[in-house]
Amino acid sequence: DHTAAPSPQVAVAICLLRGKWILMGRRLVTIGNSKFSLPSGHLEFGENFEECAAREIKEETGLDIDNIEFLKVTNNVFMDQPNPAHYVVVFVRAVLANPTQTPINLEPEKCDGWDWYEWDNLPQPLFGPIKKMVMDGFNPFPQ
Numbered sequence: 001d002h003t004a005a006p007s008p009q010v011a012v013a014i015c016l017l018r019g020k021w022i023l024m025g026r027r028l029v030t031i032g033n034s035k036f037s038l039p040s041g042h043l044e045f046g047e048n049f050e051e052c053a054a055r056e057i058k059e060e061t062g063l064d065i066d067n068i069e070f071l072k073v074t075n076n077v078f079m080d081q082p083n084p085a086h087y088v089v090v091f092v093r094a095v096l097a098n099p100t101q102t103p104i105n106l107e108p109e110k111c112d113g114w115d116w117y118e119w120d121n122l123p124q125p126l127f128g129p130i131k132k133m134v135m136d137g138f139n140p141f142p143q
């Protein structure tokens with residue numbers, strides 16, 4: 001059999017917090033197209049979660065982050081896709097290493113742009129997995 005069976009992938013999603021705001025952007029890629037979500041990306045071979053979070057944020061926004069903390073893991077299966085996908089997503093939170101830095105849209109083919117939103121007034125429509133987490137009471141801000 002020469003067809004490789006699809007396997008689950010690991011992604012890290014970052015809740016970048018700045019005061020009462022969180023960073024989100026509108027996705028332009030297939031899964032969750034036109035929906036708002038957190039910066040995220042695939043875990044690379046040999047990386048730990050913190051390294052992945054710092055690298056993906058830097059690649060996508062140019063921002064440097066600090067105080068990276070694990071929050072939760074979710075299991076997300078996207079079967080209703082031309083190419084079904086299965087992600088184990090590690091959610092972390094972090095803050096800006098330099099509070100005067102502003103996000104740059106460094107992957108404009110993947111994201112419409114980054115902006116800061118209040119948790120009580122998140123942009124719509126939200127990407128399915130984060131929408132479900134919000135409805136289940138998830139809150140990334142220190143309580």
Ligand code: 8DG
Binds near residue numbers: 012043089127130
């Ligand atoms: P890379 O090539 O740079 O490594 O990856 P990427 O292009 O930055 O990947 P991504 O789509 O931003 O993130 C990887 C996957 O994570 C994405 O296709 C779907 C999955 N994912 C979930 N849940 C969530 C979520 O709540 N937020 C975000 N942003 N991604 C999520 O399964």
Ligand code: MG
Binds near residue numbers: 040041060110
């Ligand atoms: Mg990404």
Ligand code: MG
Binds near residue numbers: 042056
């Ligand atoms: Mg990326």
